[in-house]
């Protein structure tokens with residue numbers, strides 16, 4: 341069991357995507373810590389029906405970037421993780437895996453951004469993923485380029501969240 345920890349709560353609430361990175365590759369320690377956080381993610385019936393492809397080869401990263409419509413973060417980042425959905429994996433579990441790795445990354449000073457491979461079949465072909473597995477999303481990782489990030493955020497309209505009032509319903513769905 342975990343002791344109550346204000347920092348964990350602050351990290352969960354404060355996590356924001358990072359799309360601008362320095363060229364510096366992740367240290368081996370940071371990468372392993374992030375992957376190990378993923379490894380410890382709970383899954384339905386503890387099936388762990390997943391694998392993670394670590395992509396750091398620039399040619400492979402550029403190929404992957406071609407597989408989605410908003411993949412600039414893949415081009416900007418030195419590393420992209422591709423969580424592979426094994427047969428019978430639940431989407432719920434895949435989301436937990438991704439979020440745990442993003443939070444672990446933040447805890448190590450590593451920025452991250454989920455990306456969608458809209459042409460999933462192409463992404464699977466790039467990575468050699470079998471037909472009955474899934475590879476719909478990636479997570480870009482790198483050390484944040486804070487100045488570029490601040491500049492991009494000042495131009496972006498995509499931020500904030502719905503209010504609790506708009507989100508939460510009591511006892512029955514309303515709407």
Ligand SMILES: Cc1cc2nc3c(=O)[nH]c(=O)nc-3n(C[C@H](O)[C@H](O)[C@H](O)COP(=O)(O)O)c2cc1C
Nearest residue numbers: 355356357408410411413453454455456498499500
């Ligand atoms: C399933 C999923 C797919 C996403 N795909 C992309 C993507 O293809 N490209 C991108 O730049 N951001 C992508 N994002 C990041 C979202 O745009 C981001 O989570 C959202 O704007 C909130 O950002 P914030 O937490 O920094 O406020 C994706 C996020 C999720 C959860």
